[in-house]
Amino acid sequence: MDFTLNDEQRLLQESAERYLAKEYPFAVRRRLLATDLGFNRETWKAFADLGWLGIGIPEEFGGIGGSGVETAVLMEAFGAVLVGEPYLATCVLGVGVVRLASSPVQKKVLLPKVATGDLLLAFAFAEPGSRYELSRVATRARKNGSGFVLDGRKAVVFDAAAADTFIVAARTAGGVADSDGITLFLVEADAKGLTRRDYPTVDGRRASEVTLKGVAVDADAIVGAVDSGLPVIEWVIDHAIAAVTAEAVGIMSALNRQTLEYLKTRRQFGRPLANFQVLQHRMVDMFAACELSKSMAYMAAVRAGDRDADSRAKAVSAAKVQIGKAGRFVGQQAVQLHGGMGMTDELPVGHYFKRLTMIDTLFGDVDFHLRRFAGG
């Protein structure tokens, strides 16, 4: 039993924090907001050079074969400065699917390029009307010779505009909400019949609605076994949840730090706001919410690796519930304690708040995961 970072992990943490503090001040983030893709390809290359893009990739495919804990360490550091690069889409969701389910050939084609920053992935799992149910897949893949033809609509595909290759969940058998009968396909971004409607998200990221109209793929586009995609999706989403909970912890820590700083400098009624007991206790509650969340995020990072799917699901859902509640509380209170300043677009506080709010929505909100945890 040891709930501390090992030396390599600590090193990663320190170097990431140092690098990002220097290279990723708030001004950088603000500039990115106005760009088409919402991120900087040079920064992405730098991430590759730092070895960050290969953390989840086995060494034989050009990565460093790290665990969920290394991903969490990085995501926490990303949260603290609101990194906009598509790490979640490519390195957590995309790499996750490939690592778990792809053939050796697919891995060899895809993973080394991800590690070097030359390939971006996007995972199209949700649909308009599926809400958070991963098994609710209406997009159909009809058999067509040895390959398939895909038709349907995928919703809110993160960082799709930048992606070179999509991983698409489509139904090869069964009814619209059946667990069996879902298959995963690799689809090139420029495939005929694939169209996107790109948009920014309220938290300054990018996503797209993706329409598939008679998109033909070969047999070698199939990821994993036909009709058996759901456990893969669930595994990957659980890992993505562990990652965003760590990101949320980075955000909460930053919000708490900045709010505390504000309370100590801002004076009202002749004394610093930090002198008011109500604000002290509020700050303590925010601190506690963040510490409790941190414990759960790292618990989830470790236990996302559990072999047993039920045990993994319970751990991850518990973390998501904790982070959802804590994030809402910390975000709202950080704005509140900043007073009017908290409402402005100039300070980072509102930006953190928006991202925290959207993290609660990502991959299922508090109620969804509370029910999943409770087994209902």
Place this chain on the structure above:
Amino acid sequence: MDFTLNDEQRLLQESAERYLAKEYPFAVRRRLLATDLGFNRETWKAFADLGWLGIGIPEEFGGIGGSGVETAVLMEAFGAVLVGEPYLATCVLGVGVVRLASSPVQKKVLLPKVATGDLLLAFAFAEPGSRYELSRVATRARKNGSGFVLDGRKAVVFDAAAADTFIVAARTAGGVADSDGITLFLVEADAKGLTRRDYPTVDGRRASEVTLKGVAVDADAIVGAVDSGLPVIEWVIDHAIAAVTAEAVGIMSALNRQTLEYLKTRRQFGRPLANFQVLQHRMVDMFAACELSKSMAYMAAVRAGDRDADSRAKAVSAAKVQIGKAGRFVGQQAVQLHGGMGMTDELPVGHYFKRLTMIDTLFGDVDFHLRRFAGG
């Protein structure tokens, strides 16, 4: 639209508060706790002389024909000093059933005696295992000539030990949880086959488990129509809920007053506790909880009289939810703010807290009424 007390109601309020402040100090209540019945028959007689026992009784039967508002005014005053007399059992539950459903003959026999304080009633509606479902009645009444024979167990019958006459809900038809098939019966306390196990309740009141074994009653013991008791029970319980929400408001007001007083006099760290901002805001939240509850209690007192059962149910359940949540908060915080003193049996605060806690349980807790309100 007028949400103020009229002159008579204000008069009742003032006289009740004045009388109880004088005659019902905390020492009286403490003494009652040690008695068998938990109340004082002389006090009961005094209540009769003041006209309070006849508030819900029509004038033709010796009462004053007041509305739910008068009952609420009185219950609020009762809450403020923790009156232990069986007003709820006799004058709200018992009189309620008789007034709504009894034959003119039954009314004539029972109500005048209640008004003069010479008859006490008890309403046996709940059963072990029924929880808060009013339709779950397993006690059976078999036809026996023109009368019936009753067999079964009734749970937590308030003030049964003092009662002269019971009103018993028993099943004359249908399955254990059916809405139809419940009939109400008058059963004398000394009826053969009726046995009681008496006990105090945690809030210092009295209740009993009542067993009916071959209890024979005549046809004139039937209250209302055979098989149609449920709407009567629901009507009466809704009125009882309105009454206890008003009682809860009286308790919360008293708790807030006493806690505020304590904070103003108790000094720690060189200043009155009332100077600490965290305690100020806590007190404000307690004040708000009480004010909001008061509005809902009087709303319920008025709308318990709604002709439409659904509208009545929604209003009453909403009030019960509000009072349940507010009562829990105010009670817990009153103890907390009193510190160690709040834990003692010597101060009234713990006694108020216990009664508030039990009022949340009475007639269905927050979750039960939230669901009833939501229509689920």
Place this chain on the structure above:
Amino acid sequence: MDLTLSPHELAFQSEVRAFIRDNLPADIKRKVEDGLRLVKDDMVRWQKLLGVRGWMAPHWPEKYGGTGWSPVERYLFEEELALGGCPRVAPFGINMVGPVIIEFGSEAHKRRFLPRILSSDDWWCQGYSEPEAGSDLAALKTRAETDGDDYLVNGVKTWTTFAHYADWIFCLVRTGSKAKKQEGISFLLIDMRADGIVIRPIRTFDGGDEINEVSFTDVRVPKDNLIGREGQGWTIAKFLLGYERTGIAGVARSKKQMQRLRTIAAREMCGGRPLIEDPKFRDKVAAVEIELMALEYTNLRIVSAENAGQAPGPESSLLKFRGTEIQQAITELLLEAVGYYALPYAPDALADGWNESPIGPEYAAPLAPHYFNWRKASIYAGTNEIQKNIIAKMILEM
């Protein structure tokens, strides 16, 4: 105690309802109900209709254009406006500077300013807060120095809602020198077209641009524009705090939002059935509905007491903090209701006349921005913490 409306009140309600039905422009109603952004023209168009009907300032004394309605009637009127999908009437003229002019202004002030408030020909904004004086108004620094028959005003006001729409601003300024903090504050009206005024928009993080910083550099203001005496500003500010604020709870607007929530939750699907039938979501909606009822009846209790002649008191602070808590809870549920479709950001979709097809359901676009924007409700007009301080002090005497 009677919670039903009297025949007279019912007739009054019908009259208001009919007026709204016959007069509220459909495009404005749609914007309000769909949560789209209103522009100045929308608000002024509606206010002018109210003004023509004589219903612009129900709470003013009749001699200045008030309606003579009872507190209950005023409450019913506000409720009908909200439920009918009318825009909020901008409060700065009608509820703030108007009552101040009526109470403290000269006859000349009244003749000059009140009619143009009633007719919505003047748009007002509020110059209270400053960068260093948020909740702590006594710390304000903007100075008005005598220069002949004028003041020269220098300083910065901030969080000024709709300054870019405004013809006039009413300001708290410092006139005395070296007096105690709260003395030496005066209440001054300033023409927004005066030289030396610069408006800098402050973008809020929800993407909105309603608030501004207004800076004054040697702005010349005739002394005639002073309301009351020099140094009376603090008294005037307190007068406004105690002024009738029973509408502050926003009950009717919250009811309207609850309707919208129910409509949306009936259309969103969750596990193959409408979200509103999901027991958990349904219970959450019910819980807020009950909280809103408790607030509504508390509001009615206060209005009834006013009707019976009791003066409004600091309990309006309770209405404010509970009201905004509930409003914020509703914005949160609305956001939750749409799941992933809370994410797309389509600022153009919030304005009128956007012709593209919506991303996701057509009601989704304003929900996240509205949730974000409405965090302000517990901050402005005295943070909720300040409201609790007021109750602790004024009611609980702690």
Place this chain on the structure above:
Amino acid sequence: MDLTLSPHELAFQSEVRAFIRDNLPADIKRKVEDGLRLVKDDMVRWQKLLGVRGWMAPHWPEKYGGTGWSPVERYLFEEELALGGCPRVAPFGINMVGPVIIEFGSEAHKRRFLPRILSSDDWWCQGYSEPEAGSDLAALKTRAETDGDDYLVNGVKTWTTFAHYADWIFCLVRTGSKAKKQEGISFLLIDMRADGIVIRPIRTFDGGDEINEVSFTDVRVPKDNLIGREGQGWTIAKFLLGYERTGIAGVARSKKQMQRLRTIAAREMCGGRPLIEDPKFRDKVAAVEIELMALEYTNLRIVSAENAGQAPGPESSLLKFRGTEIQQAITELLLEAVGYYALPYAPDALADGWNESPIGPEYAAPLAPHYFNWRKASIYAGTNEIQKNIIAKMILEM
């Protein structure tokens, strides 16, 4: 980072588990698991078994009887005790006066007192609070005045848990005269059999009688019984505050209570099916379970850091306030679970050897008294408000 137990830790866990299985008397276990009242004999019987095994004071230095276990082992040990249904070890000797004597006492003190703490031959109680000094210990008034080689002690201590069981009391007393409030406080051990001590039981509103007021009238105490120097009492009190308190969260006992809650909720019926299958109740149980997990892993994070050599700090205040909030939430759910059968009050049913049949389900009787009693958890040992003050000051430096 590794959340599984190492082979060594697993073996340790098994050893503890086996010891409990083989030694914990069945009657005591039943009382603990059913929430019945323990009497002194129950607690002492169990503590003596621990003492014989050498496990009475794992956190003491080995030379005084500690076990030399790592923080993780100590954590596992505490967890097994709680999950196994063992009574809490009374903290006053082992966790409070013991460590103080080890740190500040003379060799004579150590020889005299420590063995009898380890063997549970002396029962200790704590004399900190006074009627006028609750959270504000510096306001204490009990005086110890020099009289030859003795002190004469006069004053009143209150909220003294188990004073009626105690052989000894450790007290904070005022020895200096006219010094600053926190100076002049000393730490004194007093024999409870001394003349002039009167114990008055304080009945708590749940019906319990564990706490007392202890008054001292000219109680003669040898100066040998002073720990540390005169005036060092405040330092000693602060030392204890900083002393290892990772067990303060009570995680394992809360887990045990959650099991009990699940068992009861599986037996209670609601609408014709077990209450635990009711979606609302199930979600409420799950929500508390998740809060408990978050606390547990935070506790483990702190224990791991200690294991890695980090000194325990004020974060134990977080464990305390969250721990008690969660404990109280569980008592609340237990109360809710039994519906109407929370009402009957059967104090005799809380003691052992009650032979009557229960009123309602046999598990119901202790639930309401326990809910009431446990309100103390957020009050004693520093109210939760005080814990937050500590974090604000010590960690956030506000």
